Amino acid sequence: MVNPILLPEIRLMLAEQDSQGLLEVATELHPATVADFTEGLSVDETWQVLAHAPLAIQADIFSYYSNSKQEELVEGGGRQRMSALLEEMAPDNRVDLLKRLDERLVEDLLPLVAKAERQDIRTLLSYPEHSSGSVMTTEYASIPADISAGEAISRLRIQAPNSEMIYYIYVLGDDRHLLGFVSLRDLILARPTTPVSDLMERDVISVRVDEDQEDVAKKMARYDFLAMPVVDTTGRLVGIVTHDDVIDVVVDEATEDVHRMGGLMPMDEDYLEASFASVWRKRSFWLSCLFIAELFTFTALAKYETLIEKVVILSLFVPLCISTGGNSGSQAATLITRAMALGQLRPQDWWRVLRHELAMGLALGLTLGSIGFFRAWLTPAHVLAAPGNTDITATALAIIISLSVAAICLWGTLVGSMLPLVFKRLGFDPGFASSPFVATFVDVTGIVIYFTIAQIFVDFT
């Protein structure tokens, strides 16, 4: 986010070397606000402003810049400055940054970072993308079980500067095994002599470090936690995922779902920042797949070429009939995919969904079929009377169109509602049953439905 309101003032302060003013700008506002105000400065100007704040605040502000600005700052910042900043940054933020940087640049910077931080970075970098490990931070507060509430608060005071979250304190046993947690609220409310073991919550809900970040988000949303402990396969605490990172996960996952639904491979870059070649690859891949699938509409239509030559007017209603299936299918697929993402539906519910969508598809089909009937019935005489069209009356045409529209609408609804459940069942992302995918599938089959119905009436009359 760029907020250019203060830019001229900040530039003036830089020109006048107004250290006091710059210190105030950098330290008295929320780091996110400082980032918004200085996003528009050049790399050199930005570093000059940052230099006025203590290193910890510099690191905070830095992590609120856009990805592209962060990368520019790294390149224009010099190794000494950047390695000091990396040591100060929150573990999850700095790993996010390092993942995006050029590998050579990272190998250039890392040797200058203190050993403890360097090890932390290597560990966090090793977790696969989209795992809990990839979004967690290692700066949590922890205490043993055998101390008192008063002593716990004293220890917390020491840990606070290095902990991202001090409102949940994790109680660890031997070898960092997670025994439970206690909230700062409970510590404050308890008498100082109460042992931590009496206060702590033992039914602790945690996630495994290799679990999907989406599962973390779902659990956090369900249990309303401020942070969620992340453990390894043996139950040792390795990190925590905090509330603010969960919001980012929820937003990212929604973006992924939306992109899949729109028929493109998920993109995590900013629209204006992404490279042309990578966007082209992601967009053309699905468009080409859909195009190749859509080639079958030609194959299907070719089967009815003789019928079309006899009654050309039938071909004029093809787009109307098949788009009905595409639209009703998209609608159903969207509804079911989202309901699954929200945990309202599981593949086991397919029978309830089928009954529901059967009734809904019929109701929607009747609605659209009625509209279609009147439109076809009102076909102007000169269109009907064109040379090829001697075999059909307006009424017959109206019946063909309304029946086809109703049948294709029902078919689209059923396909759109069942495909996401089938995909989920088979272990694919239900989002692949996206609107364009369903629409393409229903286009081809819709042609067969339409001309089968038409053939019956044409043969009959």
Added chain:
Amino acid sequence: MVNPILLPEIRLMLAEQDSQGLLEVATELHPATVADFTEGLSVDETWQVLAHAPLAIQADIFSYYSNSKQEELVEGGGRQRMSALLEEMAPDNRVDLLKRLDERLVEDLLPLVAKAERQDIRTLLSYPEHSSGSVMTTEYASIPADISAGEAISRLRIQAPNSEMIYYIYVLGDDRHLLGFVSLRDLILARPTTPVSDLMERDVISVRVDEDQEDVAKKMARYDFLAMPVVDTTGRLVGIVTHDDVIDVVVDEATEDVHRMGGLMPMDEDYLEASFASVWRKRSFWLSCLFIAELFTFTALAKYETLIEKVVILSLFVPLCISTGGNSGSQAATLITRAMALGQLRPQDWWRVLRHELAMGLALGLTLGSIGFFRAWLTPAHVLAAPGNTDITATALAIIISLSVAAICLWGTLVGSMLPLVFKRLGFDPGFASSPFVATFVDVTGIVIYFTIAQIFVDFT
């Protein structure tokens, strides 16, 4: 979420009147877990289990049940029990519940609720849906500015039982005007004699009670707060929105966007719980609009009836050509709508988007056009040689198809990328430029593009 693992055990405890066991179930697990385990019980059984826990825990568990279960419990719970529970529930949760209940039932319950809570309920009920006021809670912790850190902690101990969030404490002046806030972290770290006025953050970021909940969510996500203060027009603190409610808002807003994109009016009910009539209305409205718009494909095709009669094979490629526009349009619309929702794009950026999509549309058009060329070129001789098709060669057909596909793909990309920006500019939700909407629009115009190109070639040869 239903978790049936413990159901038989809980039923056994109820049959054996095992009060100790039921007390443990109800109090030692996370309230959300208790709700999951007991969701499958009957209304009477559920109330029997709940009765073993203190009222505060009952209220917690209650708020984790699904909407339909909550409503059943209210109806089967009796007025006395429910009014006591309502007094204990978190203000935001109980208002959510009351909004969903039958009005007569609410008017029946409210007189039994204590006066202070009743007033709180009426105030919260008065805020419009989707406003900050509608998602906030009134149970926050507050202190005056002129006390010490030590005294602040003592006061916090008293307020804690009635505060949803005690990690941010709001500093209020005369008449509840918001002066700043201090975190419990800072209070704990400070010397007990330090005045609150020295510790507090004065640059406090707040939202107005009538602001959209989406703005609250965006600010919380940007600033990583645990809670956000909500003020009235004169700057008085009226409530706070907490981190857990923001996750719900983010999820709800994503659902709304996804539904709009899929061509249906946003639905906030659970898929399996929503009433048939209301779902039919929401689905048939958009489907009918799209169907009526799609009728113009017939009107457009009718204009080219003579050409089709002459070269019937042209009609066999109509679905392929127009679906290309629909797919490329959906893709572009999805990308741009999501980028705007994420704040990466604003309508002012239209020029950059247009240049970008012009290049992308050409690249995608060339890709699909090449595939189309070869497919049309390979049209079997017997399809080409059908009686009506004496006028066209496979090469001419291949050129017509590839040019049309490329042009329509470009056109779809441009329409799909520009419409959301135009809608946003005009003050509509850009989501209305959904995949089906764009696809329908491009279907009609795609027909015109295709037959214009075809006409030129047919006239020429």
